[in-house]
């Protein structure tokens with residue numbers, strides 16, 4: 240079978256940025272920055288994203304284009320038989336992440352529907368909190384929205400790399416950007432917004448600790464979609480001529496930029512209305528609706544906000560499914576579309592316990608964690624860093640000459656620095672996170 244390819248380099252960059260920009264940037268980043276003391280966390284995140292993150296991003300794209308296969312096949316081709324196991328690990332990570340990611344994607348979809356229907360806003364965060372809690376505990380509704388979100392994802396992935404993923408990203412990424420700018424313009428013109436801006440950009444180093452460093456590193460992996468083969472799989476659809484190093488730089492730049500925009504969209508409004516920036520995961524679903532309820536034309540801005548969240552989540556979930564589907568298609572020798580539907584069905588099923596983790600299955604725990612928290616913890620604390628370590632060793636040591644040839648076909652002055660990051664700094668820092676996480 241002829242291997243799929245991106246239609247253009249821009250399509251590849253937007254699809255990769257679409258994978259990176261997701262719930263991480265808009266849902267997680269504002270509350271993490273809020274909880275970790277604002278600017279200090281952000282500066283650390285920026286520094287790690289443009290060193291470790293950029294190095295691994297380039298390494299993944301290069302491995303993908305050199306291997307030209309699904310993640311398991313690519314690892315086997317470039318590293319030898321035993322490396323196929325590493326690829327398998329990445330597939331499992333993608334599977335687990337999408338199982339709970341799709342549940343949160345379903346929440347955003349449900350809030351979008353409720354906002355359009357005009358039923359999501361009231362001024363009182365207490366009742367909004369109660370409403371959020373009763374919604375996430377309502378098994379039938381959350382499973383239905385989880386199914387709807389998975390269905391959207393598989394429709395895009397099933398349509399193929401160029402007609403599905405690339406086309407979606409080319410429409411949705413610019414749309415997302417415009418939506419966010421509108422919301423930021425609104426947020427920044429609220430009286431009292433400047434306290435939020437200050438919080439984002441004036442570092443308070445007294446709140447800095449090793450945990451800031453670890454949290455920021457873990458978030459670099461999650462927010463740049465590193466360590467589970469997303470960029471390897473996307474890179475495998477790239478033709479031989481497109482320059483890689485600059486593409487990787489663009490994707491990191493867009494992803495980090497969007498996270499900052501996510502912060503600018505949420506935190507100034509939170510400060511302007513005197514809410515708590517450290518409210519945690521409820522910030523998007525409880526605090527923001529309270530903020531919108533107090534704004535003129537709040538319904539409109541709330542709709543735009545939940546639309547942005549859904550759009551961002553969808554361009555990421557398609558990359559998660561694509562990694563699994565491409566590997567399954569190759570392993571079973573079946574077509575891409577069939578593999579996408581099979582994988583999606585299995586992921587939907589695995590997501591059901593995650594969807595029920597806040598209601599019916601709240602008390603079914605392993606190590607004290609519900610299915611939702613367990614899947615999140617295993618993938619973000621264990622599998623992504625482990626995957627990042629394998630990518631770094633494969634790219635930096637085992638297959639360096641092929642990676643270097645992909646990154647700079649006629650050599651470049653920065654290659655030794657890139658190798659230092661990929662081969663030495665990345666494995667060492669990941670080791671520290673892994674040990675700490677355990």
Ligand code: PHE
Pocket residue numbers: 258259260261262263264336460461462463464465467469555556558559
């Ligand atoms: N980067 C995505 C986000 O920030 C999540 C993701 C992680 C997607 C790993 C693919 C792979 O929402």
